[in-house]
Amino acid sequence: MAETPAYRHTFVRLLGFLRPYKWSLAVSIVLAIGAQAAAVVAAFLTGDALEGAVSSDDRRTLWLVALAIAVTGLVRALFMMGRRLIAGRQALGIEYDMRNALYSKLLRLSFGFYDRHQTGQLMSRATVDLQAVRFFLGYGLIFFFQHVTTIVGVTAVMLVTNWRLAVAATAITPLIVILAYRYSSVSHPVLRDVQQKMADVATVAEENIVGVHVVKSFAQERAEAGKFARRSEEVFGRSVEANRQRATYVPLLSFLPLIAQAAVLLFGGRMVANGTLGFGEFIAFNILVVMLVMPLRMLGMWIGQMQRATASGERIFEVMDEAEEITEKPGAVELPPGEGRIRFEHLSFEYAPGRPVLEDVDLELEPGRTVALIGHTGSGKTTLASLIPRFYDATTGRVTVDGADVRDLKLTSLRRKIGIVAQDPFLFSETVFENIAFGAPGATPDDVERAARLAQAHEFIEDLPAGYDTVIGERGITLSGGQRQRLAIARALVMDPRILILDDATASVDATTEAKIRLGLREAMKDRTTIIIAHRLSTIALADELVVLDGGRIAGRGTDAELLRTNPVFREIYEHGLLEREFAERVEARA
Secondary structure (H helix, E strand, O other): OOOOHHHHHHHHHHHHOOHHHHHHHHHHHHHHHHHHHHHHHHHHHHHHHHHHHHHOOOHHHHHHHHHHHHHHHHHHHHHHHHHHHHHHHHHHHHHHHHHHHHHHHHHHOOHHHHHHOOHHHHHHHHHHHHHHHHHHHHHHHHHHHHHHHHHHHHHHHHHHHOHHHHHHHHOOHHHHHHHHHHHHHHHHHHHHHHHHHHHHHHHHHHHHHHOHHHHHHOOOHHHHHHHHHHHHHHHHHHHHHHHHHHHHHHHHHHHHHHHHHHHHHHHHHHHHHHOOOOHHHHHHHHHHHHHHHHHHHOHHHHHHHHHHHHHHHHHHHHHHOOOOOOOOOOOOEOOOOOOOOEEEEEEEEEEEOOEEEEEEEEEEEOOOOEEEEEOOOOOOHHHHHHOOOOOOOOOEEEEEEOOEEHHHEOHHHHHOOEEEEOOOOOOOOOEHHHHHOOOOOOOOHHHHHHHHHHOOOHHHHHOOOOHHHOEOOHHHOOOOHHHHHHHHHHHHHOOOOOEEEEEOOOOOOOHHHHHHHHHHHHHHOOOOEEEEEOOOHHHHOOOOEEEEEEOOEEEEEEOHHHHHHHOHHHHHHHHHHHHHHHHHHHHHHHO
16 A cells, blocks of 8 residues: 555566466455355344344244355355365465576576675575565455455445444444555555565575584684674564554554444444344344454454565565576577687676776687686686676677677577586585586486596595485585585586686695596596686696786786796796695695
8 A cells, every 4th residue: 555656566566476367366256255245144144033033933934044044154164165275276376486487587697696696685585575475465365355345245235234324334444444554654664674684684594504614613603693693683673663563553453443343233222222223133234244344454464464565576576677687689599510719809897887807808719728827816817717608798899609709699508518617616415426417417327427537536426325326415515625626527527518617626626636637637628628727836737828817917828938937927826836836745745
């Protein structure tokens, strides 16, 4: 009932998820109506039985009426069982469809979306919010139709039976409707805020669970517990407000129908005493009033459920309606054959308007060569490499691979030819084999082992309890940093990519392991265009040439010897690298 257009729009969109289940919804409604109709029949049969018991000694008729009531009760039970079975399956189907639609949308959204949103918020929408919507669409609507049908049907029967008592029973209904409308208006914003703050709690919990090693390393358990408590207190405060509203309105919505029941007892009792109403008819009418009271008393609960579902629906649709920044053009084509020639043509890029990260980059990388991108932190090295697989789109200019603009290509075709090893590799809680073969589902054990040997990972994998079938912990937590990095390199190499991007790929390994990986990489980089983003001089030495970035612009290009003579940025990086190496050698000598 809230009046805002956004509310109505969200409600209508939620109903759209019922479209595949329209027949099961119709059957559920029919069964619900049938169950209530059976209850009405049972009420009249009960009245007839009592009337007969008072006015007659015909026990046979009494037994027949009792049997009819039992049969009617059985039919009602069967209707209710069928409705619950169908509605339950429908509810789970709706949740399944919505969860898949939301997850598919999350996978299609670009890196920019995840740069702006917290994981806990998204997880809350995919779980808590979806469950609220599922319960309403699966059960709430059916109960609504059942209650509306009961109110209309029972009111009609009461009017036909005795219109005077019917007026007494329904006189309070307009006040109930007004009160329900008011409850709907005030509860929606509060319930939506509760859902949002619950997501904030989920965000803090998720960050602390994932980052538990950092929390414990810095002895911040007390501080993080305090942060969680503050977020929980916000949920508590808004939930108390929602509960206060419920405690105010729901009892009133439950109490007012009882006034109608009291009025029927008062006026109906006097009519029985005056002989203008039969005792059995009076009892049947009271049973009808009880049937009318129940849906009126449930009105507050149903409205609260609807408001919570609509609030959750708004949060879900915020994700569903998010613009997909990286999409395929109509008629997108496959990546053409080639050897991996990359060109950046007068390219500029901004994460946020007015804050350029790259400016007028004009650069061509020859196929089969290895180029190292170097520069100070924030110079745009990783961003430049991220534009090749089209994780982001250039603000101006373009990127081409083998002569094709990456924006004209099918994303799958482009990205399956680019192997990427990030500085902080992510591994799944699966087997070692499945992690390496992640980007190449059809990879054979020989393919996986070959890639692992190139990455210098085969030896430590063989030492694992089940070798390549060992299940590693979440995010690879059971492995060392160097082991995770080598598995990530193997995962990139098993794809046999045309282009290889190594973003500080040896940053997490010791000097001995790095030397082994470099040997493997030399073999892996043969006849393959490779981009190395690195700070260590030993890794930079793998490159055929260097490109220096400074402040988002190309500040130099050439061999290390050439740049050492001509480029002050590279000279500073080089000298700093020598100091690091000298310091490491002194520490090793002392050890």
